[in-house]
Amino acid sequence: MEITPSILHTADLFAGLSDTQLTALAAVGQVSVFHRGDIILKEGEQSTAVYVVLKGQVEVVSELTENTTSLIILGAGQSFGEMSLLDAGPRSATIRCLSPEASLLTFTRDDLLAFWDQESRVGYRMLFNIARDLAFKLRIRNLTNALPRGGGDL
Amino acid sequence: MIYKVSYVIVGGQHRGMVINQEEAPQVGHRVELDEQLCEIIEVQELVPPMGDFAYLHATCRLLEEEGISNQ
Numbered sequence: 001m002e003i004t005p006s007i008l009h010t011a012d013l014f015a016g017l018s019d020t021q022l023t024a025l026a027a028v029g030q031v032s033v034f035h036r037g038d039i040i041l042k043e044g045e046q047s048t049a050v051y052v053v054l055k056g057q058v059e060v061v062s063e064l065t066e067n068t069t070s071l072i073i074l075g076a077g078q079s080f081g082e083m084s085l086l087d088a089g090p091r092s093a094t095i096r097c098l099s100p101e102a103s104l105l106t107f108t109r110d111d112l113l114a115f116w117d118q119e120s121r122v123g124y125r126m127l128f129n130i131a132r133d134l135a136f137k138l139r140i141r142n143l144t145n146a147l148p149r150g151g152g153d154l
Numbered sequence: 155m156i157y158k159v160s161y162v163i164v165g166g167q168h169r170g171m172v173i174n175q176e177e178a179p180q181v182g183h184r185v186e187l188d189e190q191l192c193e194i195i196e197v198q199e200l201v202p203p204m205g206d207f208a209y210l211h212a213t214c215r216l217l218e219e220e221g222i223s224n225q
Contacts, residue, residue: 012156075174136158143162
């Protein structure tokens with residue numbers, strides 16, 4: 001799958017970046033293809049890559065309780081793994097491929113931080129976007145908690 | 155404009171979905187969530203728009219439970 005600026009423009013993690021910046025950023029990442037049922041990352045594991053869904057759908061699964069719970073589906077344009085990118089802590093949920101096939105753009109923490117050191121304006125913008133996305137997710141949680149039941153979670 | 159939409163389904167144990175799309179969700183529109191046909195019953199702005207992105211929250215109800223999924 002060819003990564004073009006037009007594809008990346010639809011992901012809010014990259015909002016505010018120019019085509020030139022997006023092209024340079026795409027060269028830092030790696031495209032990975034997963035198939036239905038593949039575990040992309042595992043709750044509790046120590047890994048720090050961040051992912052952007054380019055195509056397909058993945059599901060966020062919690063294994064905190066005895067019963068595995070599928071929390072929410074993430075489609076094109078969504079990113080995940082930001083928390084471990086920021087704090088290097090263990091993964092807070094398992095991510096599993098839900099669609100027959102999903103293409104993800106993956107950045108390792110080291111590669112991304114090195115790129116941000118070189119391109120500080122890109123780093124500023126992406127960190128702002130990550131913070132905004134976390135705020136978005138928190139607001140969803142607040143809203144869905146107010147629903148009668150079964151409103152989903154994030 | 156890119157619409158980052160959080161979809162939730164009321165009244166059951168159904169997963170929601172977050173997706174970026176180029177068309178704004180509207181009340182009355184039908185969407186397929188987690189392989190189930192739903193109708194949007196409410197759309198609200200979750201965060202003010204910024205740049206090319208709008209941030210919306212769409213509440214949906216299942217249509218299949220009402221037996222009208224074949225319409």
